[in-house]
Each structure stands twice: as structure tokens, then as C-alpha cells.
Amino acid sequence: MRKTKGFTFPKIFSPPHKPPLTRARPFRAYSSVPFSPFAMLDPTILTIGGIVLGIALIERILERWGVIDLLDQFAKVMRFILPVTFYSALIYFFVTFMF
Incomplete structure (x- = not known):
């Protein structure tokens, strides 16, 4: 009877070549995102702010004159227009802002 010889897996197949591990040198990273409060001086944003x-002021004047019916109608319209204007200006600001 013949004697069989056993082989282990690492002896049959050589391990894949691995490059030696090198450590990366530490470096300082700086943010290049220029955020400045002067970015809010966009003419479109200033115009929308002036309109608001x-x-x-128109609401205050109407209240002082005592024209409550007209003020109530004005307030109903502005309750819809002002939030739409605000969110539109916010979206416009972030779309046109250079990151």
C-alpha cells in the first residue's frame, strides 16, 4: 500500500504579493469654503428684504388709520405670500452662493 502525503493550502499556493505598509505623513488640511456675512449683500436678497x-410698514400705517377691514384682507394675502417669498429667497441664496 502506498503512503499518501498531505499538503497544506499555503504550501500549494503562494500568498498574493502585498506591498509593504507605509504610513502617510500627517498634513494640515484647511477649509477652502469662503463664508462671509457680506454674501448677504446680494441685490436680489436686499430687494426682497426691502419689500418685506x-x-x-404698510400694515402699521393701515392699523393707525383704523382701516381694519382693509388690514384684515391685506393680512390674509400676506399670510401666504410672505412664507413663499422667504423660502424662495432662501433657495435662491443657496443656489447662487459659490461653495
């Missing part, structure tokens, strides 16, 4: 302030 104008609407608030």
Missing part, C-alpha cells in the same frame, strides 16, 4: 419691510 415695506409690507410691514
Whole structure:
């Protein structure tokens, strides 16, 4: 009877070549995102802000004159227009802002 010889897996197949591990040198990373409060000086944003302030002043004037019916109708319209204007200006600001 013949004697069989056993082989282990690493002896039959050589392990794949692995490059030696090298450590990366540490480096300092700086953010290049320029955020400045002067970015809010966009003419479109300033125009929308001026319109909103104008609407608030008109409401105050109508309240002082005592024209409550007209003020109530004005407030109903502005309750829809002001949030739409605000979110539109916010979306416009982030779309046109250079990151």
C-alpha cells in the first residue's frame, strides 16, 4: 500500500504579493469654503428684504388709520405670500452662493 502525503493550502499556493505598509505623513488640511456675512449683500436678497419691510410698514400705517377691514384682507394675502417669498429667497441664496 502506498503512503499518501498531505499538503497544506499555503504550501500549494503562494500568498498574493502585498506591498509593504507605509504610513502617510500627517498634513494640515484647511477649509477652502469662503463664508462671509457680506454674501448677504446680494441685490436680489436686499430687494426682497426691502419689500418685506415695506409690507410691514404698510400694515402699521393701515392699523393707525383704523382701516381694519382693509388690514384684515391685506393680512390674509400676506399670510401666504410672505412664507413663499422667504423660502424662495432662501433657495435662491443657496443656489447662487459659490461653495
